[in-house]
Amino acid sequence: MSALDPSPTEGGPILRTGRLVLRTVTRGYAPAIVRYLTENREHLAGSVPGWPPDYLTPEFWEGRAEQNRLELARGEALRLLVLPRDDPARVIGMVTFTAITLGASYSCWLGYGIAASEQGKGLASEAVAAGIGHVFGAMGLHRVSAIYAAHNQRSGALLKRLGFTVEGYARDYLLINGRWEDHVLTSLVNRAWRR
Secondary structure, three states: OOOOOOOOOOOOOEEEOOOEEEEEOOHHHHHHHHHHHHHOHHHHHOOOOOOOOOOOOHHHHHHHHHHHHHHHHOOOOEEEEEEEOOOOOOOOEEEEEEEEEOOOOOEEEEEEEEOHHHOOOOHHHHHHHHHHHHHHOOOOOOEEEEEEEOOOHHHHHHHHHOOOEEEEEEEEEEEEOOEEEEEEEEEEEOOOOOO
């Protein structure tokens, strides 16, 4: 078993598409995650609230791997790395499903990012679609909500292509790089949902 293969204690789904593999974070991926984030720091900075001081260290991601595993085991979150099928040791993005709620809503929040060098190739759409297929199918969720910064038309177009519906506009919704940013609220409903 290589450092990038899941151990029985790391587990989690492994999703495959025509060009990608999506899998949960494991300790062995920590250096590749740091490389992805470091190379794309400026590109990603415009859409995330901020990173803790140790975010760009392997130690952070080694610890995060265990936290992610526990969140998945408790049914709270699914955080996936996006890897090229032809180079599965290289991280090119992330897709996350967080704040998973069952009970009356069977819902979650979607987050995603793709390397600047991989934009415009349909890879983000492919990765997000695979993740949604999993949370709607294997995890039985009914609704996925997503937000995007009002100025991020590329993200808005991706969500629209995948069938997300705009539900509202939130002024000063998130503090990004020291500025309150307006966001568009969207969702996708699983019309085939069955209890």
